[in-house]
Amino acid sequence: MCLISFIFLIFISLVLFIMSLNFLMMDYTMFIEWELLSLNSSSIVMTFLLDWMSLIFMSFVLLISSLVIYYSSEYMYGDVTINRFIMMVLLFVMSMMFLIISPNLISILLGWDGLGLVSYCLVIYFQNEKSYNAGMLTALSNRIGDIALLFSIAWMLNYGSWNYIFYLEFMKSDLEMTLIGGLVVLAAMTKSAQIPFSSWLPAAMAAPTPVSALVHSSTLVTAGVYLLIRFNILLVDSWMGGFLLLMSGLTMFMAGMGANFEFDLKKIIALSTLSQLGLMMSILSMGFYKLAFFHLLTHALFKALLFMCAGAIIHNMNNFQDIRYMGGLTNFMPFTSSCFNVANLALCGMPFLAGFYSKDMILEVVMLSNLNMFSFFLYFFSTGLTVCYSLRLVYYSMTGELHSGALNILNDEGWIMLQGMTGLLVMSIFGGSMLNWMIFPTPYMICLPFFLKIFVLLICLAGGILGYLISNVNLYFYNKSKILYNLSYFLGSMWFMPFISTYGVMPYCFQLGGSIYKNVDQGWSEFFGAQNLYLNLSINSKYMSLMQMNNLSIYLMLFMLWIIGLTFMFII
Template sequence: MIKYMYYSWSIFFLSLFFFFFFFFYVTLNSYVIFIEYTVYNFNSLHVNYLIYLDSMSLVFISVVMLISSLVIIYSYNYMGIPSYSFYRFFFILLMFIISMILMIISPNLISIMLGWDGLGLVSYCLVIYYTSINSYLSGMITCLTNRIGDFGLLICSCWLISYGSWHFLFYLDFYNFNIFILLVFSSFTKSAQVPFSSWLPMAMSAPTPISSLVHSSTLVTAGVYLLIRFYSNLFFFNSVFIMLSVMTILFSSFCSIYEFDLKSIIALSTLSQLGLMMFSIFMGFPDFSFFHLISHAMFKSLMFLCSGIFIYYMNDNQDIRYMGSVSLMMPFSSSCFNISNICLCGIPFLSGFFSKDLIFESFTFSSYSLFLYIMFYISVGMTCFYSIRLFYYCFINSFNMSCYISFYDYFNLMKISVFVLSIMSIFFGCFMFWVFDFSLFFLYFPFLMKLMTLIFIMIGFFLGYEFCLMNFYLFNIIFYYNFGKMINMSGYLWFFYYYLYFFFYNCSHILLCWGDYYGFVGLKYLIYNLNYFFYLFSKNNLNLYIFIFIFFFFFFF
């Protein structure tokens, strides 16, 4: 098994350099390579497989190869190579990486479906890897939510037959607007935008190396990459999609402020950055969105791998309230974690700064509404808010673990992966900023507007630290039920029912009996029953989901 692991790691690592230098060659000469391979040929039936290699696909494959090779090295220590379950983990991981690469290099909607469905099905196997009840429930929600989006892609594949080809790159200016609506719907489910956001924090049931790969460069970025590939002028300034993206940023930031699970906080920060990428696409900046996608992949994978080291050495603890003073015992891992954290905040001259600041300044220059401008900059401060909160609980707060647990930093394969990603998180953004020639963009701003991003970063740091010192923490129980459920309808309906119960009860004596039944008391019992229905629905088994799927399938088709 060790032999196979080293073979696959060496293949990924050598492929990284090959694709990266090939990317330079294609970029310098402005080449686009289109490869057509005949799979089956009989009379007039031709089955061809197409590969499309340009600068965008080559650099994205290089990023996926780099992170995948480092995750394989990391998993050697984290998962335990002598265990028999590592065989299953390793081969599922390879299938996951191959599915993502198939999707990246495909210019054909049918071949994209291979990678798209492969990502959804293999991710289900990875989420349920630990075979617990919570893992099964999380895997079911993850798989079914992704399958909802597959319907949009399947309908688009059938619709594109009327255009004569599935090679979408040649027909982007001729497609009907409804095709793009279906594609946006499919991408929203895969990238967990606001109507479909609940599966992303629940996918944290997967092992930490898988979470690092999923949330940096593979599963959740597939929807963003698909929209960048299908980008056309019909995406410009679509107000509905822009507001949904801003809602995703704000809602995920609120949830991460009241979350205590380490991996869930990082997952919600991923959701916030995905909303930023979608926002950039719908504002008309697909190149900036792609630049943020690849720079975000570096520091987000680093953040997950560092959190996996903390979990590994702290007796499988993921609650940040039981951490504290970790930097005293694991200084190297803590330093790498803080590098990724400040990259996420957009501190100047690190990787996250070059991509995020470019999006913010371009948005400011586009003269959109004042309300959206304010909401967008508040989201910057909230990112720093939950980042400094995470830093406080993990490194500044007093140590809260059991006294007999002793852990320390020593050199192993996990530290190699973390060290390489730390170097990339510092220099990758600046390097790609020069390669993509984004320095040619010249924007004039007043001095205050130029410093607006940095001002909100400092405000977010200050408020986050001050709120960590508060004992009651901003009505913690009330806001936890409001923001901590992540579109879980049971939690919201309980919150709604609890606070309106007494109001309904006090108003019911004014009405007659028919008013009790059809008025406040009836509404009270309706909310209670609806709450109970959603609770049973979320806790039910597979039979109910299959029945609903078959019912709606025959109802619509």
């Protein structure tokens, strides 16, 4: 089943990619309406929007998901329910497809909710307590965005249809459209895990690693960014753009700081996803939607590769995820280590890899824009932190000696996993330049002084040096220093956000729920409702059954009463 799915998805991906090239060159957009039902002049119509953006995004999603499914055939080998896993992944991809091609809020909600539901099923796949907690946190955080989307659907009733694409341009100053835009921004912030909804993203690492590769590259977390790309007209020169710029900048900064104090391999990569999502959202809030889309696609390539390499390492390390147990992996797993380093360098923005083209262009456009000092600091400090935690990760896992004792089973012999990783390796190297030529046929004219031109490179070098110094710090001294320990705990726990948004809220919710259940559900509503009704009916039914079971004696008794009554009547 894995092989069939892989061949089918990669074929469709190639077809969609060729179509996207054609649509891009011809500047062509196709709007398809499919009438499902027509009754008394009221019709239910399904609409699809096919343009270069939706087609190329679908092509990338299908390419990554096909390689992830192929990779899963070996990673999940021995799992008795692997077919169910593949079906859920395909359902996940189908929901994403539905969201990408929908210009209609109703059909977007179907794909949006499909992503939320299937992601819950995938996060709880291993069926242990940690998975259930993570799944519930993921589902409930995303429900906030679903409710915001439902509210925006209700407010779209002020217009003629739910096809928002018709109204964005000339209704953008309207109060109703502003409100709809605010609700869509809220929905996108929950799905793309911006502050204060960030705590679910690292928790979702409880899912199998192939799912993480798919979720964190091109599907679930990018859904919010893609929705805002479609609604980008509402963000320009409005309070929503400024608010989103602040929140996404803080998310980028918070995730970068947190990743430098984390030791779980998958959580470090998850926090790097959060940082890159903040970068996409922030440049999108400034009005550069093509740049945000460009970074979304390049990030999808190297992030999927990063997770697949992490999966191969965890698979070989007998499910160890702590980077302090790793070391010297280049000696045991040379090809996986090479892929891992290429993906990390692409993430850092190493010149001429995929991440460089989008990240460097974003930061140069930021320098060219009229931006305040605080946002400027968040952009560039977060970029330095990206290099810092990437170098720290490589230092702990790739260099030195292996810290796992007698684990001599490490090797590069998972041929199917390696083949899946090779496809993404090629795309991580050449994908950025290819997309750059496609999306920007006329290059951006960015004229900057020499110092600002090399400023990004200097920031990356400074981040790398800082990462090396942090990796070499004496942990004993670090733990003995109370101020440093408390600071690292604060930064490493995502500014206590899980405690505020999850652990801090849950006890009160449980207490309130228990009180309502005890006093209302099992209390007054039972007394005035079902239980009281049941009690009265059972008493009455007892009398009725008594009469029916003793019908002869009752009949004779009534006959005697009738005779006595008649006698009294005659006497009177």
